[in-house]
């Protein structure tokens with residue numbers, strides 16, 4: 001059954017961990033029917049990707065790092081997940097929000113043997129959005145052992161630093177997005193031993209909830225048997241406002257009709273949850 005609510009209440013300890021660290025593992029929130037339904041959407045999407053698809057593995061390399069967006073506008077299980085799934089209630093609880101709008105989805109598949117990493121970054125500089133209530137649910141559709149899980153730098157969402165966004169495929173130019181706050185992202189791999197890094201083993205039904213300013217990156221998928229299909233969805237609370245950024249934003253979502261300063265709610269970013 002595709003449950004509308006999370007399978008269990010989220011605890012105060014989990015909310016506090018999110019506020020402190022910017023990312024938290026939430027065990028056992030999704031019933032497996034959601035996972036099955038979304039796997040179908042992923043297979044359909046890989047066979048017939050959308051306009052924003054990105055192939056991040058250079059030809060000749062092992063595996064495949066496949067990225068696509070906005071499955072919810074093309075595939076029914078993803079649409080139901082956005083509009084009728086437990087994500088809105090989870091995001092509201094974690095961000096202590098009164099209302100939640102659905103921003104977009106982001107599929108990141110690393111097929112067995114994929115070497116390409118997801119580079120260190122944080123998400124909000126990619127978005128034309130101001131506000132603190134911007135969060136993601138990273139929902140794996142395969143069990144994810146810790147050695148291929150996304151890693152988060154604990155507390156980095158509170159650094160008050162904004163790093164210039166880059167495309168994930170190495171060797172491609174950055175997005176040329178202009179903002180006086182942006183700085184070049186340091187080589188956090190070189191600083192690993194000094195960082196408080198968070199990552200976890202995830203079973204089916206578990207997810208990670210994380211803040212759009214927490215710095216994160218992910219290894220490739222060294223497994224030669226197991227896929228790493230991750231379905232990331234982005235959720236916005238009521239303090240978010242549309243902001244223009246000269247240069248590219250990603251994903252390039254156009255045609256929403258919002259003006260700078262508008263609340264981030266419209267047909268493209270529908271309100272999916274409200275406390276009243």
Ligand SMILES: O=C(O)CCC(=O)C(=O)O
Pocket residue numbers: 106108118123136138150216217218230232
């Ligand atoms: O799944 C990954 O490899 C990285 C996920 C990520 O960067 C994100 O969801 O923002």
